[in-house]
Amino acid sequence: MTPLRYFLFCLKLHFRQRREVALPLFFFLMVSSLFPLTFSSQHLPVIAPVTLWISALLAILLSLNNLFREDVEDGFLIQLLLSPAPLSILIAVKLLAHGLAYLLPLFATLPVFALWYNYPWDSFSILALSLALGTPTLLILGAVAAALAAGLKQSGMLLMLITLPLTTPILLFGLSMAEMASNGLPWAAPCDFLLAMAVVSVSVGPWVVASSLKLGVS
């Protein structure tokens, strides 16, 4: 099992399981669509960043519910643990494939919401950038919790309880970045924080996830 072959394997598997892959996206679309139906149009640009960020966070957590559980149940996790390739590299590859399968479609729908929420286009690009910088960190924080809860039954709620408090700073900085941009204020500081968190989580995250999985198995 080489990392490249495993990456292609994961992508192929996501394609075959496209119905399951589509569920978090539909969840994101439904939650984000409820607010324009219930709020008056003048409030929509104000609530757009909060709505999209929280919907994205919950959709990511929903997608992570099954990240390792299936591998535990079908015995595939043992093959990952015993593979000659380092587990952290295989985990990085798995998370990359997961991100491509779940996050790319989510980003593709964002322009629709810019129109629906009457959100100004110049600020919308900053909101999209904040999501692009923040979601990898959300994904990796959730993956650590998913790894810790992999062997447990009913792990979905535990995943939420572990991950939600950890994601609060990302959420706050993401929202402040979008809000500063829409008010014409400099937004570089929260952007730098999100970028730094993304770099740290992408470089250290797979190793932490791998260690959590080994801990869970032993």
Place this chain on the structure above:
Amino acid sequence: MAKQYITAEKLAHGYGDAPLFSGLSFRLPAGHILQLMGKNGSGKTTLLHLLAGLKHPREGSISRDEETSLLYIGHQNALKLDLSPLENLLLYQPVANVCKKSLEALGLKPALHHQPCYTLSAGQQRKVALSRLMISDARVWIVDEPFTALDDSARARIIFCLEEHARQGGCAIVATHDSLDIAEPLLKRMSLS
């Protein structure tokens, strides 16, 4: 002297206060197959996990050459049921023809090679998992209950495959209740009570 692939010294393990086994010592040299027998719950799978390095023993030590590659086929087939047998095997062996030959050797018809694994019977899924024995270049094989749901011809093929592996200088540990029709010099037996 034959190379010792695995050496276990005074192993002890258990769950909670109940010990599964203790004082277990053995060596597994190249060219041998160790058949692990014992009742349900006697600790066969746990011992296999210890030998594979998936768990740490409570007492004792296991030395295994880290350079030696290992193939583990457990109770579960480690198959992704949404993918076909061929797609599952291509993860471990990139040459499709080699994978197809190994599937055919265990009696899986070419028409089934491209169907999702969830359409296969339990026995056919087991065959896909076990066909990894034929495409692997690992020197140490650890196989847990390989014959579950297998028909006689596939069973004979697996035994032949184990024998060939031992003759070529590899070694294998097989946990099974079934008798292994392998000549004595190649086969060792160990029972957990």
